[in-house]
Amino acid sequence: MVWKHVLFPKPSIYPHKVEALRAIGSFSSSISCLIGNTQMFYSSKNPSSQRGDAFKKAGFCLTPHVVHSTLASCSSDLVALSFFMWCARQPNYCHDRLAFGHMVNVAARLAQKFVSVKEIVRQLESIGCVTKAQIFLVLLRIFWQGKLYSLVFDVCEEMNRLSYTANTFVYNVIIDVSFKIGRMDMALGVLRDIKVSNFLSYKIAVCNLCKLNNMENMQAVLQIMLRAGYYPDAKTFVMVVHSFCKKGRIEVSFQALGLMICLGIPVSVAFWNILIDGLCRIGRPAAATSTIHKMISIGCSPNVVTYTSLVKAFMDYEMVDDAFRILTMMENNGCEGDVVLYNMLIHRLSKIGRYDEALYIFFLLRKRSVEPDSYTFCSLLCALQRSGKFHLLPKMFKGVAFPADLVACNSFLSYLCKAGLHTSAVAFFHEMVQRGYIPDKYSYAGLLDGLCRAGKIDDAVSLY
DSSP states (O other): TTTTTOOOOSSOOOOSSSSOOOOOOOOOTTTTTOSOOOOHTTTTTTTTHHHHHHHHOOOOOOOOOHHHHHHHHHHHHHHHHHHHHHTTTTTTTTHHHHHHHHHHHHHHHHHHHSHHHHOOOOOOHHHHOOOOHHHHHHHHHHHHHOOOOHHHHHHHHHHHHHOOOOHHHHHHHHHHHHHTTOOHHHHHHHHOOOOOOOOHHHHHHHHHHTTOHHHHHHHHHHHHHHHHHOOOHHHHHHHHHHHHHHHHHHHHHHHHHHHHHTOOOOOOOHHHHHHHHHHHHOOHHHHHHHHHHHHHTTOOOOOOOHHHHHHHEEETTTHHHHHHHHHHHHHHHHOOOOOOHHHHHHEEEETTOOOOHHHHHHHHHHHHHOOHHHHHHHHHHHHHHHHHGGGGGGHHTTTOOOOHHHHHHHHOOOOHHHTTOOOHHHHHHHHHTTTTTOOOOHHHHHHHHHHHHHHHHHHHHHHH
């Protein structure tokens, strides 16, 4: 069959019968009075229909809290799965993602114990769980959510063996799992041959193709989707446009923008940010600036991510005045900068030799109570190194606590070497090791440089 991909390993000996079911203990305070004896409740003499009648007579109402606590207190995975199946059959009740997430581990243990989906179903039958198509659909969703893809195909194979007809949900799962295991050809084949597709069928295919950066097939599926009368939602449009922008296909991205506006789909800030960043990446910061003005004109306020992309683009082309004009626009629109923006400015300004302005940005960061990070530390050290203003280090860092990591330590090691403090560099390296940092190639390169500059050639050769 098309979905048979991986065979679950078979043991040499199958278990011939289920071990005696232990008492669940306390299901929960709200249902313990209804279920006195677990073995009696889950015996073949007490089928699920009678269980349902017992609950109805008691006026019992299922809630997610009751279901979660019951599943968590089950001492038997098989009983937990049976209870989960029973709850799924009750009218006006649907399991939430938390319940399905709990059942992933339960089902995985059962699969390891009973080897196959066929045997799991047989064991469920032995405790009174009637085999219906819904059992396979629930198992399918559990295995799908748990990324147990070989078991997904095992469920489909068992459904086919019992002559159950797969519905659209089953095909959608097969499409997604086929993409996840690298079988794009299988996924597209199932999508092509599916008799009754829906919006999710195409969305699953489009999103997976975007992640694979397969623009040709993504466009083809998107066209089929539109011809079928289905339109991508806002999140799918964001993924599609992001994929086009990564490939530099800005014109197609603007076509998607026009389609969204025609369909009345709200254009999010994230969508505009992707367009503006795409224009910046292909060297069109002026067009990106015009796009920001269009964005504002339709009532969508840019955020710090929007401005950061544009400022970075102007800085990359050394158009510093234009970059500062964008910063002024940002402030006038009431948007405050974050540590990412300030770090980028410090790094880019020092890179083009505007050291005083880079140091000014650092003081501005502190003035606006933005917490610096290790990248701020590294960028500032770079500015001090390139400007040769090593004497400013104590003043700049007075009263500032930086999060220490290996990158920051390596930057400081390099700084000490270039400042001529070779002995201090060696001492700092040993302190790094004592504090639990594991040196990498950059750490050793900095230390070797310090030893050589200090004239300790023998020590450098020995370390090398």
